[in-house]
Amino acid sequence: MSNFTLGVALLGGFVLALLVAWNAWTTRRNTPRQPQAAAAAGASVESPPERKEPVFDDAPLAPLPLPEKRPGLDALIDVLAPIALDGPVSGELALSVLPPTRRAGSKPFAIEGRNEATQEWETPRAGQRYTAFQAGVQLANRKGALNEIEFSEFVIKAQAFADAVNGEAVFPEMRDEVARARELDQFAGAHDAQLGFTLRARNAAWSPGYVQQNAARLGFVAGAIPGRLVLPAGVPGGPPLLGLAFSSQAALADDPAQSAIRELTLSLDVPQVPRTEQPFVRMRDAASALAAAMDGLITDDDGREIPPEALDVIGADLEQLYDTLDARDLSAGSPQARRLFS
Template structure:
């Protein structure tokens, strides 16, 4: 073999090796980042792999640092919640027990309900009231409820077995996200309440329909102008993420698995309170046969503004969570159109939120209150 042939063979081998190495590098870059166990190096060991996040034991007990807060129709941010709902796959996260505690239903409130007294001339047992309740607790698109004044506690409550009640009232909600109570729904309420009253021997005292429908329209107009659902999108800059990789980083910020595939939540400080934040990604990726091979290019961070008390500083924590996740996972925080959100835009959203909270407070519909959560639902 001549020297030329040997040289060409060597060059060809080097080119082939370079192509193989390049393809391997591209393939490695395109593989979703995975959730992994802690490396053998200590936390302060500079030789440790910074991309190896946490062991399962590290995933609880962490809170986002709070800072002073800084909405409405906000520029650069999504005002619609992501409809997808998602739980974690393949990552060892602990489900917050607060998520599984039953929430106590708020009482009827004249602020957001039509309330009709049902006058009794004798006490009635809870057993009889429950037997007489209608099969459906809705009037059109509005919730319908019956409450009794409990003889034992002296408080209004949903009828219970074994209790006795000396007064009754029926109610229907004036407005919700489906709109204001209308004439037809009010008439349905009258029919349903009258049938219940006849069954238990009570006499209903219905308010004027026109006045209540007008009140419903006014409340709905206020609610329509002060409803807010805020969303950020976190997009991968380069390598995609696996569901477990996202879950481990979110868990370090206090997020726990939600009830549905592809959803994590940051729980409130009190039992029965709505989640402060939701983190959602493709539920199909979470339910895949091998979730760690699922590639996520984006996740959504959302806040139901009217459902979370101002005292929880939800926007501050949302902003912190978005920044922390973007830094940890090499992502960028954008609006739903893919435009990065600047600090100035974030500051503007925070200022608008404070104005919204003030307006809700002025109507005794403070964000996170039972009345606000019912109205904005």
């Protein structure tokens, strides 16, 4: 074999080796990272460990805690119409004549009764007696301000209930309440804040199980929607502090382990979470921890990396927002704020 032929053969072999290595590297890079089981310290290879830490695969995580009870009517954010009675009304009667829907247009509608025994306002219950009622409709929410058509629907529903319990309803002036609704809606629109960070994979993609495993280490649990995790509130039944979402298609795939996730979103609904929980600090810490553990990059919606100094500015702006909400008696996380910003 001539030197030339030998050189060509060696070059061909070298190129082939490079192609094999490149193909292996590409395959490894495109294969989603999988959750890892962690054996207890001191366990031998030959014998199974006595104890193992939890293994997070692609099965659903623990269920989300039950939501807390719905907050009551409040003159700050509701139109209220008192309903006077000639005598006590049973809870059974009140329940039987409640309107079939709890909305007037796009606004929540409710009727409460003053409990004869406790003298507290509450949603009518069987076995109780009520000495008065009040009907209410929310002035504004994220769908906009209460309008004249919705106010009229509220009056019709409340009047029908009042007639059914032999009560007399008194309604405020529509013009005044619609104007109040518009003012409240303008305030809410100017002071609403929903933050989101995008965590993008630098190299290898992630499987749903890998995301769940790393998120669970920070306290996240499964949400109500596939592909959504939440960080539960410190108070049982409170709204989630943070949300973490990835493609629902990846979560519902026949073989989730082979689903490639290249980005996920960490979110904070500012008015829904109490300031005392320090949700932005926890959001920032969670994003940094996930980025470090999963080889990710923290970016905005357009894919631009978010530097630490930009996060400092966001934190300072949020403190001013909290102060403004407090001054309006709509503190973040309060029942009134949670209903208004929903």
